[in-house]
Amino acid sequence: MLFGQKLEAAKTVVGLVEKTASLSLLINIGELFPLMDWLDLHGIYKIMKKEILPDIKKVLGEIIEQRNGTRKEGQEARDILDVLLTLKDDDGVSEASVMALLMDMITAGLESSQNVAEFSIAESLNHPHIIQRAQQELDAVVGRKRLVREEDLVKLPYVQGIVKETLRMHPPGPLGIPHANPKPVSIAGYTVPANCKVLVNMWAIGRDPACWDRAEEFLPERFINSDYDVAGNHFHFIPFSAGRRICVGYPLAMRSIPLVVATLLHSFEWKRQDGNSLETAKGLLSIKLASKINLSGHPRLDESAYY
Secondary structure (H helix, E strand, O other): OOOOOOOHHHHHHHHHHHHHHHHHOOOOHHHHOHHHHHHOOOOHHHHHHHHHHHHHHHHHHHHHHHHHHHOOOOOOOOOHHHHHHHHHHHHOOOHHHHHHHHHHHHHHHHHHHHHHHHHHHHHHHHOHHHHHHHHHHHHHHOOOOOOOOHHHHHHOHHHHHHHHHHHHHOOOOOOOOOEEOOOOEEEOOEEEOOOOEEOOOHHHHHOOOOOOOOOOOOOHHHHOOOOOOOOOOOOOOOOOOOHHHOOOOHHHHHHHHHHHHHHHHHHEEEEEOOOOOOOEEEOOOOEEEOOOOOEEEEEOOOHHHHO
């Protein structure tokens, strides 16, 4: 979608994104006490500046240079990179801005979506009846002679429920993106001074027993025949935030993640190769599985469906 094809260099970018995501799991005292942020007591900014950003700039620069060498004037855009380069040519968008936008899309769209899909499968494996019900739904809608398609998703409410329940219990950004209030605000008897860094604890909201029945249980069926959506219309459920600052990629995420989860559950019978229980590693900006899960997958569809 970004580059229109598989690129070897993209693997390097993915590795750098994963390294960046691992930094977000570290406690940064500057996030809690902004006056101390410039000290970089944990060395996070130093690592970003000296180790990660130069490599990202080099790799993306090579991808952009390669594309510039093959683009033809007036050629219709084939992917997002073509669109950004057209903006660079026609509207004067700088190459640095093109790189920054690509990195934002890779970081926000890859790591977070991957984590949600992993948690969806991991939680399902912890509850075999969930896999059984999801596969029954998939077999009824899709059958076993082809793979799941995007247009099937509207007919798969239980699979959608698995993804939504995962977003409730394991939001990819547990504290969202830091915001700031330009003016003093009074909330629930507390005064928040102007220009404070404000974080919304989406992880705690999703597990609040005052908002959710059996809040600590993974129950995809709670979202069936429910009007809860991910568009920020219900403040009990805001995995992508809400309002004007809502994640702009949530429509794409709610197509791609359910499609990945549905395809994995539909195409294979999964079995864990270890007895480890589901554990999470949480940070201020991201949440992911604490360790990899060893799985074996056995085809469950007609052989022709895989080719």
